[in-house]
Amino acid sequence: MAVEVVMPKLGMSMKEGTVSVWNKEVGETVNKGESIASINSEKIEMEIESPAEGTILDIKVSEGEGVPPGTVICYIGEGNEQVEEKKERDIQSKSKKERKKISPVARKMANSANLDIDTLVGTGPGGRITKEDVLHALPEREEKKQEEKKQEEKKQEEKKQNETEHQPINMMRKTIASRMMESLQTSAQLTITLKADVTQLTNLQQQLNETAIARYDTKLTITDFVAKAAILSLLEHPAMNSQYHNGVVETFENVHLGIAAALDNGLAVPVIQHAERLTLIELAKSIKLYGQKAREGKLLHDEIQGSTFTLTNLGAYGVEHFTPILNPPEAGILGVGTMYDTPVYREDELCKGTILPLSLTFDHRVLDGAPASAFLSTVKAHLEEPISTLL
Incomplete structure (x- = not known):
């Protein structure tokens, strides 16, 4: 008997899930546990694994279509098995054809020409389809085929002339767009920037990494240190750890x-709860764990809720300063740019220094420029005196 594959419920508040892409087609064989499709809901994207070994018999939900949790999206069974509801349609269709009045010769001619008997109009006694009715329908069908061919060629030509690509927006993209518009329309956002000399920090990072990898199987990144500096600064400036x-x-x-965390098809913001309780190593492990879960589409609904402050890093893309958009309803978000080397003065001596650009967007309804600048200056101080992130 065919096995139903249903849209899972990814969280208590989930009302609809969307099939992003089918990895299998009808007629393809699958192994138990093999990925057959990707689905998403709001900010969560995950793979659907086959619950059984068999063949994809029927796909009920097409790519880009959203359905409520529990909806059957496909059937898996034996290669020659038919889905029950499909059987019923076939039986009804067959019965309808058998009820159609048609002469044996006309039926044979229609079958040979692949004509659908249901489309034929009978002119014989009692509406019986005759040989002449079939002969009359053949040129009409040919004309219809030619017209359909012309229409298809016209569509293809128009498609070649118009290079614009139209893609349906998936649920994750819709959610991101909605939240960003909400953020900009319902808050008074202002961005300030600052540069931190992280020369000592990069040296400390290199010194600690050998031990961190050997003892904790974790490599410390600049993002880990910035996250720790931000947490310490939030404790010193609680007004930034707020919402309106x-x-x-x-x-x-x-x-x-x-x-x-940037994804191939969007953005996810996993949340590290009670981050102030974590050591630098524990924080680094949590950042890497949640980043991996986000990329693999394995984040739980509760793991993307309840943040009080957000950190975003575009340094990997060569960006220096930028304007992060608040993650509503938070009052602040810290953007990290790419590090670069530049000449700096230290005690009247010119030497090479490493600079890290920082961009802070804050909600002016919650706090003014001075306290926001004080917070950002504290982040800079922790990064320029990195030993403070270890104590």
């Missing part, structure tokens, strides 16, 4: 740090 809600500013004692 219904005319009231809510300030949080705990730091639930969102780490923006």
Whole structure:
């Protein structure tokens, strides 16, 4: 008996899931546990694995189509097996054809010419389809084929002339677009920038990494140090660890740090709960774990909720300063640019230094430029005196 594959429920609030892409087609064989499709809902994307070994018998939900959880999206069974509901349609169709009045000669001619008997109009007694009816239908069908061919050629020609590519927006992209518009329309956003001399930090990173890898199987990155510096600064400047809600500013004692992770088809922001309780190594492990889960589409719904401040890094793309958009309803988001080497003065001596650009976007309804600048300056101080991130 065919096995039903249904749209899973990825979270308590999930109302609809969308099939991003089918990895298998009808008629292809699959092994149990093999990925057959990718589905997404809001910011979560995951692979659907085959619950059984067999053949894809029927695909009920097409790519880009959204359906409620529990909806059957495909059937898997034996290669020659038919899905029950499909059988019923075939039986009904067959019965309808058998009820059609048609002479034996006309039926034979129609079958040979691949004519659908249901489309033929009978002129014989009682509406019986005759040989002449079939002969009359043949040129009409040929004319229809020629017209369809011309229409298809016309469509192909128009497609070649128009190079614009139209792709349906998946659920994740829709959610991101909606949240970004909400963020810009419902908050007073301002971005300030600053540069930190992280020469000592890069030296410390190199010194610690050999031990970190050997003892903890974890490599420390600049993002890990920036995250730790941001957490310490939020504890010193709690106004930045806030949100504006219904005319009231809510300030949080705990730091639930969102780490923006770029995906092939969008963006996810997994949240490290109670980040202020973690050591640098524990924080680095959490950042890498959630980043990997985001890329593999394995984040749970609860793992992308409740952040109080967000960190986003575009340094890998060569970007220096940029304007991060607030992750609503948070009051702040810190953007990290690409590091670069440049001559700097130290005690009247010119030497090579490593600079890290920082961009802070904050909600002007929650705090003003001075306290926001004080927070960013504290982040800079921790990065320029990196030993403070270890204590």
